[in-house]
Amino acid sequence: MNRRRKIYEGKAKVLYEGPEPGTLIQHFKDDATAGNGAKHEIIDGKGVLNNRISEFIFTRLNTLGIPTHFVRRINMREQLIREVEIIPIEVVVRNVAAGSLCKRLGLESGTQLPRSIIEFYYKDDALNDPMVSEEHITAFGWATPQELDDIMALAVRVNDFLTGLFMGVGIQLVDFKIECGRLFEGDMMRIVLADELSPDNCRLWDIKTRNKLDKDRFREDLGGLVDAYREVAQRLGILVEAD
Numbered sequence: 001m002n003r004r005r006k007i008y009e010g011k012a013k014v015l016y017e018g019p020e021p022g023t024l025i026q027h028f029k030d031d032a033t034a035g036n037g038a039k040h041e042i043i044d045g046k047g048v049l050n051n052r053i054s055e056f057i058f059t060r061l062n063t064l065g066i067p068t069h070f071v072r073r074i075n076m077r078e079q080l081i082r083e084v085e086i087i088p089i090e091v092v093v094r095n096v097a098a099g100s101l102c103k104r105l106g107l108e109s110g111t112q113l114p115r116s117i118i119e120f121y122y123k124d125d126a127l128n129d130p131m132v133s134e135e136h137i138t139a140f141g142w143a144t145p146q147e148l149d150d151i152m153a154l155a156v157r158v159n160d161f162l163t164g165l166f167m168g169v170g171i172q173l174v175d176f177k178i179e180c181g182r183l184f185e186g187d188m189m190r191i192v193l194a195d196e197l198s199p200d201n202c203r204l205w206d207i208k209t210r211n212k213l214d215k216d217r218f219r220e221d222l223g224g225l226v227d228a229y230r231e232v233a234q235r236l237g238i239l240v241e242a243d
């Protein structure tokens with residue numbers, strides 16, 4: 001029986017009140033959605049895999065001095081995190097053309113980009129998360145210019161780390177999405193990485209076979225999503241026990 005106070009429920013995760021002030025529990029659900037919730041399925045085991053993969057990545061990032069909200073994993077579906085004030089911007093980093101970039105600019109999927117590109121989307125389901133510019137973000141006060149600099153520096157560091165991590169296990173990091181938050185410590189505030197990093201918010205292609213090992217398997221009705229996520233976990237050396 002779950003008696004903790006629910007703070008927020010999103011499409012793939014729930015946040016509960018944490019054991020101490022300033023902490024929350026992030027719970028990974030098995031729900032998969034696409035098209036802003038237009039398509040929805042429960043995929044057994046997805047939450048467990050994402051919890052483990054995200055734990056692995058956030059732990060490494062913390063060790064490298066890249067600040068995140070992650071404290072530790074609690075169980076198969078939950079992790080303890082620091083409470084942050086989420087900045088209402090989704091930051092997408094792209095190395096290879098795929099998804100909405102191809103639609104928007106008529107590029108062929110798989111085209112190597114001349115350099116990594118950062119894009120921003122305003123988090124608003126009713127508006128379908130529209131793409132916005134740095135000008136919008138600072139003019140409307142969603143983040144200050146300094147915060148935006150910190151967010152972009154964080155995004156670049158995460159991209160460098162993840163590109164190398166996945167390359168080492170035969171996977172190409174095509175693109176990914178991050179969210180950032182403000183962490184308040186006494187009088188201090190700093191920007192930290194929040195949310196999750198998993199095959200739900202990265203595009204991961206097998207370098208040899210070009211197989212998709214990410215949520216595009218669901219978006220494009222390719223099937224085999226859990227097998228693909230398990231493959232990512234296994235290549236990273238993560239042992240995933242049964243739920």
Ligand code: C5P
Pocket residue numbers: 090092098099100101129175176177200201202203215
């Ligand atoms: O759809 P699009 O090509 O813009 O997605 C870019 C990257 O951001 C993909 O890795 C996708 O999984 C991720 N993304 C996400 N959540 C969204 C939109 C995109 O995780 N709401």
